[in-house]
Amino acid sequence: MGVAELFRPVLGEDAPITVRAYDGSVSTPTGAGSVAEIEIRTETALAYLAGSPNTLGLARAYVSGHLDVDGDLYTALTAMSELTISDVSPATLATTALKLAPVRMRHRNLAPPPQEHRQHGWMHSKARDAEAIAHHYDVSNRFYELVLGPSMAYTCAAYPSETATLEEAQFAKHALVADKLALKPGMRLLDVGCGWGQMSMHAAEHHGVQALGVTLSRDQALWAQKEVARRGLSDLVEIRHCDYRDVPEGEFDAVSSIGLTEHIGRAQLKSYFSFLYSKLRTGGRLLNHCITRPDARHRSHADPFIDRYVFPDGELLPAGFLISRMNGAGFEIRHEENLREHYSKTLKAWTANLEANWDECVAEAGQGRARVWNLYMPACAVGFDLNNIQLHQVLGVKLDDRGRSGFPLRPAY
Incomplete structure (x- = not known):
């Protein structure tokens, strides 16, 4: 299975998003046409997503340039907003995490992009x-x-x-x-x-x-x-x-x-x-x-x-x-x-x-x-x-x- 196909079960078969990956694989929706295309440019993008399978992982991959969106971001994010982690079955999440485990191990020391900030000290001091x-x-x-x-x-x-x-x-x-x-x-x-x-x-x-x-x-x-x-x-x-x-x-x-x-x-x-x-x-x-x-x-x-x-x-x-x-x-x-x-x-x-x-x-x-x-x-x-x-x-x-x-x-x- 190619990298792009790996994400189709998570996105959903009918989600109007095309996924294109660095290994040449492409995954298109089975229903209506695509409103945007996610390009997974490198394995580093996968590592960010595997390490933080939420908006933080997506942001790290996008901000660093290892993942990009071809098309209007507002339209793409609107389509993706229909998907929440609770909509994905535990079995699908477990299977995807297992397949990404080798990537995560190869990049276990991967640092977040320098634009990421962590606060220090007493909250609201x-x-x-x-x-x-x-x-x-x-x-x-x-x-x-x-x-x-x-x-x-x-x-x-x-x-x-x-x-x-x-x-x-x-x-x-x-x-x-x-x-x-x-x-x-x-x-x-x-x-x-x-x-x-x-x-x-x-x-x-x-x-x-x-x-x-x-x-x-x-x-x-x-x-x-x-x-x-x-x-x-x-x-x-x-x-x-x-x-x-x-x-x-x-x-x-x-x-x-x-x-x-x-x-x-x-x-x-x-x-x-x-x-x-x-x-x-x-x-x-x-x-x-x-x-x-x-x-x-x-x-x-x-x-x-x-x-x-x-x-x-x-x-x-x-x-x-x-x-x-x-x-x-x-x-x-x-x-x-x-x-x-x-x-x-x-x-x-x-x-x-x-x-x-x-x-x-x-x-x-x-x-x-x-x-x-x-x-x-x-x-x-x-x-x-x-x-x-x-x-x-x-x-x-x-x-x-x-x-x-x-x-x-x-x-x-």
Whole structure:
């Protein structure tokens, strides 16, 4: 039996994927035509798959270039998403593992690709969190400019229409957050996990707000500080390289947390929301925008590939759990919405940018890193489309001592 045929029982006879292997073997689906082709280029790819028969093994083989996909990755991953390890019979798994045992033995000292990252130290300590953020964000600001586009926003956009551009959608997202926070001239905004500072700058430029943005990424902070100066916003915006837990100021009118909660962790959520509550004046609002899982049945810890290559220590929690923790910290919950379809569109736009600027992205971050992004963004788009992951915005307010929220009867958003 050739290498390609070895994988057909695992994929399924009707899975619309062709497998082509380095030994010349080819396996095609018995049913409908093929939507993509997996090319197993070397025995090293087999060794990675044998050593970790899950998404981590697949990622190692793909990132290192020993396995490739001919065709649209989103389409291929959508087809493969129908397959789960529980769908494969124990007998098939045992037979496949037995056949791959010699390969695994020949490559028993095989190291993972250098892009793979392992965390060290106490979970969610300041040092470990800084290490996780540096792994993902301190890659190359130019790389992110090429992938994210002029908006430099690395969070879910809010598309006002199906035909809106990525830049229009990112502006609409920041406008939506500003509307929910009821930002007005003279207010003070704390923007935690501010990234490249776009929410802080939007609040200053369009609402006359005094904004403090904080990020654990040194590269993000340096880029944002220069951009603040370039836009002439230095009197209104400060971007600080620090842990949000080290912000001494208080009495803010609003807090925006856009894409940070995923990095906080279940055990730290109570203290996280309590800390943000303590930073607000009476009547102040918090807008929490983060990726969630659809229910408690889905695991909270990230997929092995995402954890080792993309977002170390990331945890995704159900929206209801987040809301209960916000409420428990003292916030009255005023509004929430799910933007998961918007995140799929955002990821597809980023993937298109990566593909259009592929050579320059490789020059900036390296072939392996570019392949990580080329795999994880379509994979996440599939996850949002299939409702394996979601994106929720939750709005809370710090009531005064008489229970007044300061909200209009029918907010515009």
